[in-house]
Amino acid sequence: MKILFYNWVDYLDDEKRGGGVTVYQRNTIQAMRAEDGISCVFLSSGISYDVLQNGPRWERIKHGPSEDRDIRFEIVNSGVLAPSHHSFGDERQTTEPATAEVFMDFLRKNGPFDVVHFNNLEGLPADVLKLKEHFPETRVIFSLHNYYPVCPQVNLWHQERENCEDFDNGRKCEQCLPHQHDTRIIELANGVAFNLKKRGVRPGTKMFDRGFGPAMRLAGRAVGFYNRRIRKGNGRQTPQVASPTTHSTLLRKVERSHLKFARRRAAMVEAINTHCDKVLCVSDRVGVVASKFGIAPALIQTGYIGTQHASKYSETSPKSTLTKPDGTLTLAFLGYMRHDKGFFFLLDTLETTPADIAARINIVICSRLLDQHCMDRITALSDRFASVLFADGYAHNQLDELLSDVDLGVIPVLWEDNLPQVAIEMHARHIPLLTSDLGGAQELGNTAEFTFKADDSADFIRKIQAMLDGEVWLEEYWQNAMAPYSMDDHLRELKDVYAQPARPIALMASATPETNEDDDAEPIEDPFAGLSDEEIEAAELRASQEG
Structure with missing residues (x-):
């Protein structure tokens, strides 16, 4: 059995981003690789950017620990920034053809895979879930470690102060984050870090800090110059959401931004219901929340995470x-x-x-x-x-x-x-x-x-x-009390899920269940804690998700 695991950050990340999901991903891969008849490959995306080359590409990870270099890959220059709050509400989170095609190319060149297990979608467009259209025998598994598909802030935690139980058709999303980052600053920060790390300068070292700080200050001034001169000089404000009409390249559709958040949630839920074979929830409560927001109950299965502390x-x-x-x-x-x-x-x-x-x-x-x-x-x-x-x-x-x-x-x-x-x-x-x-x-x-x-x-x-x-x-x-799951317990359940036959495309769900947002349940994890209000400082700190 050949398995591809995906998460937005490398499970051996020097900066230890990704919180508990990263720990889980590392433990799972190490345990799976010890099993006879199982081979694993890992892919990440959304944080490595190359300031010298444009366009997304996949490649073997060339930085960080030398461990597992044979199975660790990443998409560089993804059209979808990760983690999610760095590209909050960006419509490329649902559709970004160039990145989706690079992902499919990775599957073609490194597969075929019996299972593609997404431990997140941050860093990729949801369109990649359509992979079964190209690889009908591949089983697509999606684990819900957070609520990213229904919440671009991932935690259903509104304005960092309250449990979000109803997004008001996207209107609450418009005012959710107290501070939104300039994506150019984030990409530049990631680009500076990526190129330092490729040259063997690892985060946490004095050399990295001395190189990263000055480079970011220069990058910040460049972006600030762009904002002041270029944007200001054109004398116009860009609509919150704009896209070409089907009839003219001169006229652009203008609409309220809350509609893009409503579309995002609907598109994410539909993509999961239509293309996934199973949605694994790390607790029963997660399944309740997921079904409330439209994930098909027939796909949901509780899969408690194994822990090395179970002994x-x-x-x-x-x-x-x-x-x-x-x-x-x-x-x-x-x-x-x-x-x-x-x-x-x-x-x-x-x-x-x-x-x-x-x-x-x-x-x-x-x-x-x-x-x-x-x-x-x-x-x-x-x-x-x-x-x-x-x-x-x-x-x-x-x-x-x-x-x-x-x-x-x-x-x-x-x-x-x-x-x-x-x-x-x-x-x-x-x-x-x-x-x-x-x-x-x-x-x-x-x-x-x-x-x-x-x-x-x-x-x-x-x-x-x-x-x-x-x-x-x-x-x-x-x-x-429930006895904690060991890694062996969890692996046994995972392998049972992996061994089930893939759903034929003709039988895949095509409709999204109705949601009832007046029901009880839902909230989120704050990926923003510890971030500075200053854009450059925020880019330098680049917060990790807890899970």
């Missing part, structure tokens, strides 16, 4: 009680200091927790520090809580030490977080989880007493108080 489940055992002998409870937050992840909701809630409850809680926070203000707020908690411990980021091999005294993990997400890796990592160590009612983390414990209403501090505090008062029993939690 911890057999190596550890549940504690007998949630509280320690002194009556205190140690709760832990791991992850990003981001609004959508619920970090600031948690801070706000802890700051308003009644003193008698706070005095019985030990706090553990393991998160890369955002700024001094966050540190000041964390430090101030020590006046009221039994203790406060903080780690400014962490490595996975440090988790056992960091979590050794933790009684309860907290997953307070404010969006439909597909299934956070940190939740799986704590759960695998028999640490029960208190989760919001959004996203897939709640499925790990599957116990109402350990779920609170998202963004509801009062409900959160009620749940904690019940635990402190001995009204919540761990026996019920672990009876309901």
Whole structure:
């Protein structure tokens, strides 16, 4: 069996972009390559740009680690920038013939493939899903690690402040992002980085930083000159959406920009329903959200991600009680200091927790520090809580030490977080989880007493108080709990999915199910956290997606 895996960023990326999806892609490829009778190829697209050559092309990856060079490829100069917020709402996300043709050429030259598994579509036009028209025997699998097909911001997280349950036919998308990047700056940044990396100058080195910064400043001034002189000089404003009419090259169609967002969602959903054999959702909740927005339920299958931490489940055992002998409870937050992840909701809630409850809680926070203000707020908690411990980021091999005294993990997400890796990592160590009612983390414990209403501090505090008062029993939690999937478990399910026959083109779905956006469900992951408001700084930081 020959499998092509796709994600927008290389799974061995020096800059560690792509968050949990990158980790998952690396683990999956390494595990699959160890299997007899399976060969793997990997392709990425949307971040490598060559300032010296125009037009998209595919090639073997020539930069970064030397590991797996025989199977790692990329599309250079893709017409679709990745990640998605770098080309927010660009209609090339659905149709871009030149890039689609390069993708098809890659399949012809490196296939035939039994399976093409998309772990994302960012960096490619959705038209590439039509590959079965050229390769009818190939099985097309699409994994939903985020909500990119129905949300160009990918997280259904409106204006970085609220769960997006209805995009109002695209009108909410018009005002979603607080800052939209100049795509020329992004392409120039990617071009500078690409050419430095090809010459062996790797990100994180002094030489890279010294080369990248000055080059970007020059590029920024060039684009600024273009904006001031060329655009200003023509005395006209470009319509928000414009395309040639079928009858004239002089007249151009002008329309409100929200219509392009409505078309985007409809086109993405139709492409998936029409051309994919299976849509794998990393939790049941993701499937609920996907079907709400039009993905055909018949295509949806839950496929929990395997984790290398699954072995911890057999190596550890549940504690007998949630509280320690002194009556205190140690709760832990791991992850990003981001609004959508619920970090600031948690801070706000802890700051308003009644003193008698706070005095019985030990706090553990393991998160890369955002700024001094966050540190000041964390430090101030020590006046009221039994203790406060903080780690400014962490490595996975440090988790056992960091979590050794933790009684309860907290997953307070404010969006439909597909299934956070940190939740799986704590759960695998028999640490029960208190989760919001959004996203897939709640499925790990599957116990109402350990779920609170998202963004509801009062409900959160009620749940904690019940635990402190001995009204919540761990026996019920672990009876309901789902054992974490190992990589072997996940690979077994993947291979079963891959082995099924491809849907004949004649039987592929041609209609998109009606959606009901008044139903409950949906949100998103904030790929924007940490980006500067300055265009050049934003290009230099180039944020990664969490998944």
